[in-house]
Amino acid sequence: MIISDNRFFLSSTAGVVVERPASSKWIFQVSENGFLQGDFLQVNGDLDISVLLNGIDAKCELNCGYLLNDNNKINIKIHVEHKCSKTISNQQIRGLATGNGEACFNGTITIPHNSQKCDGHQNHRAVILSDTARVLSVPQLEIWADDVKCAHGSAIGPLNKEQLFYLQTRGLTESQARKILLSSFFNHFSSMEFDGIIQDWMAHYV
Amino acid sequence: MALLEIKDLHACVGEKEILKGVNLCFEPGEVHAIMGPNGCGKSTLSAVIAGHPSFQITQGDILFKGQSILNQTPDVRANKGIFLAFQHPVELPGVGLAQFLKTALNAKRSFLGQAQMDGVQFMKHMNLRAKALGITPDMLKRPVNVGFSGGEKKRLETFQMAMLEPDFCILDEMDSGLDVDALKVVGQGLSVMREPNRSFMIITHHDDLLQYIQPDKVSIMRDGQIVTTGGVDLVHQVEEQGYDHFR
Numbered sequence: 385m386i387i388s389d390n391r392f393f394l395s396s397t398a399g400v401v402v403e404r405p406a407s408s409k410w411i412f413q414v415s416e417n418g419f420l421q422g423d424f425l426q427v428n429g430d431l432d433i434s435v436l437l438n439g440i441d442a443k444c445e446l447n448c449g450y451l452l453n454d455n456n457k458i459n460i461k462i463h464v465e466h467k468c469s470k471t472i473s474n475q476q477i478r479g480l481a482t483g484n485g486e487a488c489f490n491g492t493i494t495i496p497h498n499s500q501k502c503d504g505h506q507n508h509r510a511v512i513l514s515d516t517a518r519v520l521s522v523p524q525l526e527i528w529a530d531d532v533k534c535a536h537g538s539a540i541g542p543l544n545k546e547q548l549f550y551l552q553t554r555g556l557t558e559s560q561a562r563k564i565l566l567s568s569f570f571n572h573f574s575s576m577e578f579d580g581i582i583q584d585w586m587a588h589y590v
Numbered sequence: 591m592a593l594l595e596i597k598d599l600h601a602c603v604g605e606k607e608i609l610k611g612v613n614l615c616f617e618p619g620e621v622h623a624i625m626g627p628n629g630c631g632k633s634t635l636s637a638v639i640a641g642h643p644s645f646q647i648t649q650g651d652i653l654f655k656g657q658s659i660l661n662q663t664p665d666v667r668a669n670k671g672i673f674l675a676f677q678h679p680v681e682l683p684g685v686g687l688a689q690f691l692k693t694a695l696n697a698k699r700s701f702l703g704q705a706q707m708d709g710v711q712f713m714k715h716m717n718l719r720a721k722a723l724g725i726t727p728d729m730l731k732r733p734v735n736v737g738f739s740g741g742e743k744k745r746l747e748t749f750q751m752a753m754l755e756p757d758f759c760i761l762d763e764m765d766s767g768l769d770v771d772a773l774k775v776v777g778q779g780l781s782v783m784r785e786p787n788r789s790f791m792i793i794t795h796h797d798d799l800l801q802y803i804q805p806d807k808v809s810i811m812r813d814g815q816i817v818t819t820g821g822v823d824l825v826h827q828v829e830e831q832g833y834d835h836f837r
Binding site: 544545546547549550551552553554555556557558560561564565567568569571 | 640641642643644663664665667668669673674676679680682683684685690691693694695697698701733750754
């Protein structure tokens with residue numbers, strides 16, 4: 385199964401200047417009160433996203449997913465810079481990895497000295513479905529201001545056995561339970577088109 | 591014929607033997623309370639009946655409706671009519687309760703060769719039961735067990751049981767952590783489910799829940815074995831004297 389390209393869906397670019405210097409590279413400049421909301425689904429290769437929150441109350445919500453199989457290599461780099469006070473960012477990254485693939489997530493939130501009252505969140509979760517797939521996570525916070533909220537989390541592992549058992553005691557087969565748990569993983573995406581791609585991928589690789 | 595029969599059941603986790611020859615018999619319609627000190631194997635017993643993969647059965651058998659279920663996966667046991675209400679229900683982020691229950695209910699129906707429930711039938715089936723247990727429409731939309739209080743989780747377990755209408759209900763410390771009002775809701779929810787063909791195995795430490803669903807039998811478990819079986823007076827004996835003199 386080949387998914388020809390990596391997908392994206394920008395549901396809000398209000399007050400956002402979008403640059404795409406290469407097919408895998410995105411730069412978003414979000415001005416005062418601007419709102420960036422974007423979904424990205426990566427099946428191979430690089431994805432490099434920079435978000436600059438340039439004005440007060442600028443907001444961004446990034447939902448990234450990746451599906452790793454065979455000998456593919458995925459490299460996701462996200463950098464969010466809170467260049468102004470009272471800016472808000474939220475990144476949710478979800479991945480499924482099988483085969484001999486290798487994925488690397490490198491995510492940075494930067495909050496400089498003068499950017500107070502900012503709120504930054506980054507959460508990366510990946511499920512490893514084979515013995516040989518590899519996922520590397522490098523979450524980083526660079527915080528220089530003192531009155532901010534910032535959190536990051538990263539969890540990589542196999543499917544939770546207790547969750548599988550719980551679903552099975554309700555009458556779902558192991559395969560149904562796996563599918564429910566893995567699909568639920570991606571329900572932060574706003575694009576319906578991605579659902580189809582994820583379902584096809586799971587039907588083929590899970 | 592007994593609905594469920596446990597014969598000389600031995601079960602281990604790794605090298606450690608937890609069940610050391612359990613014998614129990616549940617007649618159709620019977621409510622059977624299991625009591626015992628912490629760590630005696632009550633929760634292991636309930637997990638083993640439901641088919642938890644972490645336990646190895648080294649000896650003995652479990653017969654459900656006359657057939658051994660030891661080689662069956664948890665989903666087959668569930669669809670045949672065994673339901674486990676968890677002491678600590680796991681959270682399923684992103685899995686909506688209503689959608690999950692519809693999948694579960696239809697999995698059971700297709701297993702039993704019955705027609706699938708459509709959206710309207712399912713909503714009727716669900717709303718009736720939700721109302722009785724004080725499950726709000728908002729709770730039905732939320733992900734399963736995520737952000738629910740201890741009492742709400744127990745109410746949801748009772749609700750799922752009412753939805754799936756099992757023949758054999760295992761309640762693992764359903765009453766722990768419940769306030770008096772929540773206990774009443776759960777207790778009443780259980781008592782209306784009492785039917786001539788449905789049996790209950792109620793694991794508990796107190797007689798609070800049993801006031802709502804009076805047991806026919808009470809068994810005391812110690813160190814992986816059933817040491818005594820008797821009537822409801824055993825509950826009061828435990829409450830007054832503890833477990834020490836049951837050997």
